[in-house]
Amino acid sequence: MPVAASAIYFLNLRGDVLINRTYRDDVGGNMVDAFRTHIMQTKELGNCPVRQIGGCSFVYMRISNVYIVIVVSSNANVACGFKFVVEAVALxxxxxxxxxxxDAIRNNFVLIYELLDEIMDFGYPQNLSPEILKLYITQEGVRSPFSSKPKDKPVPNATLQVTGAVGWRREGLSYKKNEVFLDIVESVNLLMSSKGNVLRCDVTGKVLMKCFLSGMPDLKLGLNDKIGLEKESEMKSRPAKSGKTIELDDVTFHQCVNLTRFNSEKTVSFVPPDGEFELMKYRITEGVNLPFRVLPTIKELGRTRMEVNVKVKSVFGAKMFALGVVVKIPVPKQTAKTNFQVTTGRAKYNPSIDCLVWKIRKFPGQTESTLSAEIELISTMGEKKSWTRPPIQMEFQVPMFTASGLRVRFLKVWEKSGYNTVEWVRYITKAGSYEIRC
Amino acid sequence: MSGHDSKYFSTTKKGEIPELKEELNSQYKDKRKDAVKKVIAAMTVGKDVSSLFTDVVNCMQTENLELKKLVYLYLINYAKSQPDLAILAVNTFVKDSQDPNPLIRALAVRTMGCIRVDKITEYLCDPLQKCLKDDDPYVRKTAAICVAKLFDINAELVEDRGFLEALKDLISDNNPMVVANAVAALAEIQENSTSPIFEINSTTLTKLLTALNECTEWGQVFILDALSRYKAADPREAENIVERVTPRLQHANCAVVLSAVKMILQQMELITSTDVIRNLCKKMAPPLVTLLSAEPEIQYVALRNINLIVQKRPTILAHEIKVFFCKYNDPIYVKMEKLEIMIKLASDRNIDQVLLEFKEYATEVDVDFVRKAVRAIGRCAIKLERAAERCISVLLELIKIKVNYVVQEAIIVIKDIFRRYPNTYESIIATLCESLDTLDEPEAKASMIWIIGEYAERIDNADELLESFLESFPEEPAQVQLQLLTATVKLFLKKPTEGPQQMIQVVLNNATMETDNPDLRDRAYIYWRLLSTDPEAAKDVVLAEKPVITDDSNQLDPSLLDELLTNISTLSSVYHKPPEAFVTRLKTTAQKTEDEDFAEGSEAGYSSSNPVDSAASPPATTGNIPQPAGRQPAPTPAAPAPVPDLLGDLMGLDNAAIVPVDEPATPSGPPLPVVVPASTGQGLQISAQLSRRDGQVFYSMLFENNSQAVLDGFMIQFNKNTFGLAAAGPLQIPPLHPGTSARTMLPMVLFQNLSPGPPSSLLQVAVKNNQQPVWYFTDKIILHALFGEDGRMERGTFLETWRSLPDSNEVQREFPGITITSVESTIDLLTAFNMFFIAKRKNGNQDVIYLSAKVPRDVPFLIELTAMVGQPGLKCAVKTPTPEIAPLFFEAIELLFKA
Structure with a gap:
C-alpha cells in the first residue's frame, strides 16, 4: 500500500509539537508521546530512523532544529514517506x-497547515511542485515571483495545471529575453588509504538549470556521454566522432524528462519547469580526474610528541585554480600545544573538532603546498589509549573543471513562436566526502 | 521576508476563550480572520478550543478561501468531539461542493471525508457522487481518494451507492493524476476487503502502464505498487511488462525507483531467458547504488532493501562492493547496514580489500560498530574457506592493539572459526591465552573456556588456566558456568590426572549442589552419571566430532524472503518481518484506545479504568475465570521435580544427592484461563491468572509455543491498576522451542503503580518476546487473591469495628443465582481464601454468617452472608472503610460460588 503517513508531526528538539496533521484515523492523537518517551528521551534517537513502538511505526528525520515524524500503523511505503518529507521541506x-x-514553522503555521492539506490526502502524497502550488496557495509569507497577481483569486486554470500532464509548468509564461543557465556541479568523493591507494572514488554530478523561457518550450540536451554519442551516430549512421567520451554509471532525471524516450533514443528531452530546478543527477566511477593529491606523514614520537607533515598537490590544469580549499588534519584530543609552518594559506588548531584547520583561499593548478607541524600532547595518566586516527578531510571548489570530464555538447530549444535563446553553461567541481586516511 | 504568524501564539492570559469568542463574532472580516488564526494557534499548542465550535463554524460561510480552509481544519480536529454541532456545517459543505470554483468543490469533499461523524457521512454521498463525475480533474482526483476514506468509515455505504463502479471508471480517465489516485484508492479498498474488487487483468495493466509515463512521481508509485502483485501469464508478458517499467529506474524519486525494482523482481521470477535476466540485473545495479547518495534515512531504507535483494539475486551487486564501504561520517545505522551487506558480498575476489576495510573500522570510535566489524571478519572467515587464514591474521593483529572489547569480540569469532575448521589454526591459541585475564564479558569468557577445553591436550597449562576460573565459579553467569563445566569434563577425559580429577569434583559439586539453574544442574548430573558408569562412553559423548557450522546468521528463510521482496520499500522490508507481524489491524475502536494508552507507558495518567473500558476488552479475556484462583493447594509439593526423577529412572539409580527443585517454576496447577489464544498470538498461547500462595501474590502463567519459531526474551509489564500490582522480578521463561510450553509463577508486589480513579478489577498486561510484537491483554484482579492471612478478627473487635463504621459504608448485593448447600462447606470454602469465620445465627429459616477479611494496607472487610440452605438466593452485605472496593468483592464472591 503506498500510504506514506497516517499523521505527521513537526517537533522541536525538546519534543514540543510545533504543528501536526492527522490524515488517518488509525493512529491516536497522543502517539507523539510514545515517540518522546521511547525515542527522544533515550539514546535510541540516532540509532535508527524507523522504529516500531506498540502498534505504530515512527519514521523520522531531523532537519535543522526540527524533527519531522511520520506515524503509521499500516505497512506503509517508507521510501515514499521519507521522500515526501524531503520534498515537503524543499517546498x-x-x-x-x-x-x-x-521559527520559520511558527511564523508560517497557517501556510503550513494549508500546504499540508494540499500536498497529502488521506496519506497519499499529491502534487508537491512549488511552481504549481504557488499559483493558488498564497500567503503573506510567500516569496513568489507571481505576487503581482491579486490574492484570493486563484488562477482560473490552476486545477488543470495541478493535474495536467505537464504538472510542473504553467502556461502563458512570457519573457523579454529568453535565457537558460546550465550549471554542471560535481562532487568528488574519495577515500584514499594512507599509502596513497584509492579505496573508493566516485563523482556525483548534478545538472542544475535555471530557465527563463516563454511559452511551452521543448528542450534537448546533449552531453559527451558514451551511450548518447553511440546512439546518435547509430541513428545518423555515421561513425562516432573521436574525442573523449564519458561513461555514466547511472543517471536519474527530474520528472519533466521523458524517460521512455531516454530509454529508447538516449536523448534527454523535456519541457522544463520555470525557474530553477535540478534536471539530472549522474554518477561516475571510471576515469575520475582527482583535483588534489594529499600525502600525509604522521609520526608519533613517544608519548607526548607528534610530527605531522601534509603535502597537497593540485593536479588540474595550470590555468585553473581552486577556491576555498580547507584541509582538516585530525590530532588527538589531548593536544596541548601546536607549532606549525605552511607554505601557503593559514593554519589554526581548532580544539572543538580536534583538528588542525588549514585554509588556502586560492590554489592554482599544478602547484603544491605543505604544512608541517609539531604537536605536543598532555601526558595522560595510566595506560595510553590508542588514538583512532580519523581521516584527513578536504573541502574545495574548482570552477570550470569537471572531475568526470563531462561537457555539454548542445542544448536545443524549440518553441512554436521560434524565439532565440541565450544559453549559459558553467562547470564547477566540489569536494564531496574527500577523505584520506592517515 | 517570511511570515509573522508567531504573533498568534502570544496569549492574553485570562479570559482568552471569551475574548476569542467576541472576536470571532466581530463584524469586521479581518478581525474574524485573525481570531480564527488565533484559535488554530491555540489548537496547535494543544489547548482545548472546542468550546468555540459554534462561533468558528459561523465563520465558515465566507468568500475568503484562506479563512475557509482554516475553519475546515478546525472542523477536522473537533467535529468528533462535537458531533451534534458538526451538523451545523453540513449545509455549507453541500453548498461548497457545488461552488463554481473547482478548488472549493474539491476542498469541501476532501474535508467532509476527513470528518468521521455519521451524520456528516450521510450527507457526503450525494456531493461525492457528483464530484466523481466532475468536469474538473482536480475535483475528480480528490473525490477518488474520498471514496477510500468513506470505505474506511462505512464500507457498506460505498458498495450500496455504487461508488466502487464509479471509481473503476476513473481508471480509464483521461487525466493521469485521476487515474493514479483511483488506483491508490482501489488498491487500498481491496486490501481491506475479502471480496474481489480490484483485480488487474491484462487490459487494465496496459492502461496503467501507459498512464505511468504521464503521472506525477507519486502517481507512478501508486501505480507500480498496485501492479507489483500482478502475475504475468507467461514469460513473454513478463518481459513486456519489465520492458515498460525499466525506464522508471532512472527517476530521481527514490520511491519510484524502489517500486520499479520491486515490480521487476516480481516479474523476473517468471522470465526464463538467462540473457534477459542477466541484462535486467545489470540494469538494476546502478539505480540501487545511486540510492546511496540520498539522505541518510533514505539510504537506510535502501540498504535494508538491498540486503533482501542481495540474498535473492547476489549477482546484481556482486561487483559493487566498494560502494558499501563506510564513510567516516555515515550515521551509525547506515554503517551497520553497510557492514551487513559487505559480508554478504564478500568473495574470494574482493576479500583482501574488504578485510582492509574491516580492520580500519575495528579501530573506530563507536563500540557497537567496532564489535560488528570484528564479528564481520569472523563471518567472512567462516564463509570463505580460502580467506580464513587471512581473516585470522587480521584478527590477531587486532588482538595486539589490546583494546579490551576488540579482544573479547575477536575471541568470540575465533571460537567459531575453530569450529568451522577444526585442527587447522590451533597454533594461535598461545596468543589468545595471553589476553585471558582481560576477559570480563560472559560470551568472550565462555568462548575462551570452550577453546581451552576443546584443545586441552595441546595447551600445556590447560588445567591451571581453567583452575583460575573455577575460583569464581558460583558468581559466574550461567553461560560461563556451563562452558566451565563442559571444559573441565573435557580436560579430565583428555588428561585424567590428579589435578583435573580434583577440579572435576569441585565443579560437579558446585554445579549440582550450589546452583539453582536447572540447565546447569541437569548437565552436571548427566556428566556425573556418565563418568561414574562408563568413562569410555563419556568420551564418545563429550569428545564426539562436532557437525560443521556455516555462516547462516542474518540469512532469511526463502519463503519469508520472497514475501519480503513483494513488500520492497515498505515498512515490512525495513523490519524484515512480514506485514502481519507488526500491523495489528484493529477494527474496533475500543481496542485501539487500549493499545494507545499502553504505548504511552506509565507516565500518562490512566484514567480509563471505567466500566466501559473493561467491557470493551477482548472477549476472550473477560469473565471466564472458571477456576478459583489461589487454590494452589498451598504447601503441598506442587513441584514434583520431574527432571531429576527422570534422570533417576534413566540411570536406574536412587538419587539421594538430588535436591528437590524448590523454585516455583514448574507447578502443575489447575488449567489457567486463556488470555491470549494461539490464533491471535501468532501461535503463542498465554494463559494466566492471579493466585495466592504462602501469603504471597503470584501471577500464574502458562506459555505454549505453537508457532514455528523459537521464542525467547520474554518480558512482562503491568499497566497501572487499582491495587498497583506489578511484577516483583523479571519474567523467567526459558527459550521456548516450537511445540513446547513453560509455566511460571511470577511473584507480584502491590502498590507499585497505582492508577488513580475509581477502583476497578481491570488488570492490563503486556507481554513481549524477541520474535513477536507486543501482546496486550486484559485480565481481572480477583480480590480473594489479595486477602491477607492476617484477616482473622476477634468477635469483640468485629462488633466494635462494625459499630464504628457509619451505615453509609455498608454495601449490599443479592445473588439470586447462588445456592448454598451447607453452612459448613461455605465456611470452609471461604476460609481457604482467607475470609475468616466470626459467627453465625439463624434468622427465621435463613442462615446468617459473619466473616472478616483484610485487603492489603490493612483495610478490613466485614462480611454478612444471608441465605436459605438449599434455596437459590444469597444476600451479601459488606461493611468496610473503603466501600468503593465492594463491587470487586462481589465479583469475587460470584466467582467463588459459581465455580
Whole structure:
C-alpha cells in the first residue's frame, strides 16, 4: 500500500509539537508521546530512523532544529514517506525564502497547515511542485515571483495545471529575453588509504538549470556521454566522432524528462519547469580526474610528541585554480600545544573538532603546498589509549573543471513562436566526502 | 521576508476563550480572520478550543478561501468531539461542493471525508457522487481518494451507492493524476476487503502502464505498487511488462525507483531467458547504488532493501562492493547496514580489500560498530574457506592493539572459526591465552573456556588456566558456568590426572549442589552419571566430532524472503518481518484506545479504568475465570521435580544427592484461563491468572509455543491498576522451542503503580518476546487473591469495628443465582481464601454468617452472608472503610460460588 503517513508531526528538539496533521484515523492523537518517551528521551534517537513502538511505526528525520515524524500503523511505503518529507521541506523552503527551522514553522503555521492539506490526502502524497502550488496557495509569507497577481483569486486554470500532464509548468509564461543557465556541479568523493591507494572514488554530478523561457518550450540536451554519442551516430549512421567520451554509471532525471524516450533514443528531452530546478543527477566511477593529491606523514614520537607533515598537490590544469580549499588534519584530543609552518594559506588548531584547520583561499593548478607541524600532547595518566586516527578531510571548489570530464555538447530549444535563446553553461567541481586516511 | 504568524501564539492570559469568542463574532472580516488564526494557534499548542465550535463554524460561510480552509481544519480536529454541532456545517459543505470554483468543490469533499461523524457521512454521498463525475480533474482526483476514506468509515455505504463502479471508471480517465489516485484508492479498498474488487487483468495493466509515463512521481508509485502483485501469464508478458517499467529506474524519486525494482523482481521470477535476466540485473545495479547518495534515512531504507535483494539475486551487486564501504561520517545505522551487506558480498575476489576495510573500522570510535566489524571478519572467515587464514591474521593483529572489547569480540569469532575448521589454526591459541585475564564479558569468557577445553591436550597449562576460573565459579553467569563445566569434563577425559580429577569434583559439586539453574544442574548430573558408569562412553559423548557450522546468521528463510521482496520499500522490508507481524489491524475502536494508552507507558495518567473500558476488552479475556484462583493447594509439593526423577529412572539409580527443585517454576496447577489464544498470538498461547500462595501474590502463567519459531526474551509489564500490582522480578521463561510450553509463577508486589480513579478489577498486561510484537491483554484482579492471612478478627473487635463504621459504608448485593448447600462447606470454602469465620445465627429459616477479611494496607472487610440452605438466593452485605472496593468483592464472591 503506498500510504506514506497516517499523521505527521513537526517537533522541536525538546519534543514540543510545533504543528501536526492527522490524515488517518488509525493512529491516536497522543502517539507523539510514545515517540518522546521511547525515542527522544533515550539514546535510541540516532540509532535508527524507523522504529516500531506498540502498534505504530515512527519514521523520522531531523532537519535543522526540527524533527519531522511520520506515524503509521499500516505497512506503509517508507521510501515514499521519507521522500515526501524531503520534498515537503524543499517546498516549505521555497515558500518562506530559504530557512526551515522552528521559527520559520511558527511564523508560517497557517501556510503550513494549508500546504499540508494540499500536498497529502488521506496519506497519499499529491502534487508537491512549488511552481504549481504557488499559483493558488498564497500567503503573506510567500516569496513568489507571481505576487503581482491579486490574492484570493486563484488562477482560473490552476486545477488543470495541478493535474495536467505537464504538472510542473504553467502556461502563458512570457519573457523579454529568453535565457537558460546550465550549471554542471560535481562532487568528488574519495577515500584514499594512507599509502596513497584509492579505496573508493566516485563523482556525483548534478545538472542544475535555471530557465527563463516563454511559452511551452521543448528542450534537448546533449552531453559527451558514451551511450548518447553511440546512439546518435547509430541513428545518423555515421561513425562516432573521436574525442573523449564519458561513461555514466547511472543517471536519474527530474520528472519533466521523458524517460521512455531516454530509454529508447538516449536523448534527454523535456519541457522544463520555470525557474530553477535540478534536471539530472549522474554518477561516475571510471576515469575520475582527482583535483588534489594529499600525502600525509604522521609520526608519533613517544608519548607526548607528534610530527605531522601534509603535502597537497593540485593536479588540474595550470590555468585553473581552486577556491576555498580547507584541509582538516585530525590530532588527538589531548593536544596541548601546536607549532606549525605552511607554505601557503593559514593554519589554526581548532580544539572543538580536534583538528588542525588549514585554509588556502586560492590554489592554482599544478602547484603544491605543505604544512608541517609539531604537536605536543598532555601526558595522560595510566595506560595510553590508542588514538583512532580519523581521516584527513578536504573541502574545495574548482570552477570550470569537471572531475568526470563531462561537457555539454548542445542544448536545443524549440518553441512554436521560434524565439532565440541565450544559453549559459558553467562547470564547477566540489569536494564531496574527500577523505584520506592517515 | 517570511511570515509573522508567531504573533498568534502570544496569549492574553485570562479570559482568552471569551475574548476569542467576541472576536470571532466581530463584524469586521479581518478581525474574524485573525481570531480564527488565533484559535488554530491555540489548537496547535494543544489547548482545548472546542468550546468555540459554534462561533468558528459561523465563520465558515465566507468568500475568503484562506479563512475557509482554516475553519475546515478546525472542523477536522473537533467535529468528533462535537458531533451534534458538526451538523451545523453540513449545509455549507453541500453548498461548497457545488461552488463554481473547482478548488472549493474539491476542498469541501476532501474535508467532509476527513470528518468521521455519521451524520456528516450521510450527507457526503450525494456531493461525492457528483464530484466523481466532475468536469474538473482536480475535483475528480480528490473525490477518488474520498471514496477510500468513506470505505474506511462505512464500507457498506460505498458498495450500496455504487461508488466502487464509479471509481473503476476513473481508471480509464483521461487525466493521469485521476487515474493514479483511483488506483491508490482501489488498491487500498481491496486490501481491506475479502471480496474481489480490484483485480488487474491484462487490459487494465496496459492502461496503467501507459498512464505511468504521464503521472506525477507519486502517481507512478501508486501505480507500480498496485501492479507489483500482478502475475504475468507467461514469460513473454513478463518481459513486456519489465520492458515498460525499466525506464522508471532512472527517476530521481527514490520511491519510484524502489517500486520499479520491486515490480521487476516480481516479474523476473517468471522470465526464463538467462540473457534477459542477466541484462535486467545489470540494469538494476546502478539505480540501487545511486540510492546511496540520498539522505541518510533514505539510504537506510535502501540498504535494508538491498540486503533482501542481495540474498535473492547476489549477482546484481556482486561487483559493487566498494560502494558499501563506510564513510567516516555515515550515521551509525547506515554503517551497520553497510557492514551487513559487505559480508554478504564478500568473495574470494574482493576479500583482501574488504578485510582492509574491516580492520580500519575495528579501530573506530563507536563500540557497537567496532564489535560488528570484528564479528564481520569472523563471518567472512567462516564463509570463505580460502580467506580464513587471512581473516585470522587480521584478527590477531587486532588482538595486539589490546583494546579490551576488540579482544573479547575477536575471541568470540575465533571460537567459531575453530569450529568451522577444526585442527587447522590451533597454533594461535598461545596468543589468545595471553589476553585471558582481560576477559570480563560472559560470551568472550565462555568462548575462551570452550577453546581451552576443546584443545586441552595441546595447551600445556590447560588445567591451571581453567583452575583460575573455577575460583569464581558460583558468581559466574550461567553461560560461563556451563562452558566451565563442559571444559573441565573435557580436560579430565583428555588428561585424567590428579589435578583435573580434583577440579572435576569441585565443579560437579558446585554445579549440582550450589546452583539453582536447572540447565546447569541437569548437565552436571548427566556428566556425573556418565563418568561414574562408563568413562569410555563419556568420551564418545563429550569428545564426539562436532557437525560443521556455516555462516547462516542474518540469512532469511526463502519463503519469508520472497514475501519480503513483494513488500520492497515498505515498512515490512525495513523490519524484515512480514506485514502481519507488526500491523495489528484493529477494527474496533475500543481496542485501539487500549493499545494507545499502553504505548504511552506509565507516565500518562490512566484514567480509563471505567466500566466501559473493561467491557470493551477482548472477549476472550473477560469473565471466564472458571477456576478459583489461589487454590494452589498451598504447601503441598506442587513441584514434583520431574527432571531429576527422570534422570533417576534413566540411570536406574536412587538419587539421594538430588535436591528437590524448590523454585516455583514448574507447578502443575489447575488449567489457567486463556488470555491470549494461539490464533491471535501468532501461535503463542498465554494463559494466566492471579493466585495466592504462602501469603504471597503470584501471577500464574502458562506459555505454549505453537508457532514455528523459537521464542525467547520474554518480558512482562503491568499497566497501572487499582491495587498497583506489578511484577516483583523479571519474567523467567526459558527459550521456548516450537511445540513446547513453560509455566511460571511470577511473584507480584502491590502498590507499585497505582492508577488513580475509581477502583476497578481491570488488570492490563503486556507481554513481549524477541520474535513477536507486543501482546496486550486484559485480565481481572480477583480480590480473594489479595486477602491477607492476617484477616482473622476477634468477635469483640468485629462488633466494635462494625459499630464504628457509619451505615453509609455498608454495601449490599443479592445473588439470586447462588445456592448454598451447607453452612459448613461455605465456611470452609471461604476460609481457604482467607475470609475468616466470626459467627453465625439463624434468622427465621435463613442462615446468617459473619466473616472478616483484610485487603492489603490493612483495610478490613466485614462480611454478612444471608441465605436459605438449599434455596437459590444469597444476600451479601459488606461493611468496610473503603466501600468503593465492594463491587470487586462481589465479583469475587460470584466467582467463588459459581465455580
Amino acid at each position: 516549505f523552503k521555497s515558500y518562506f525564502g530559504g530557512a526551515f527551522d522552528e
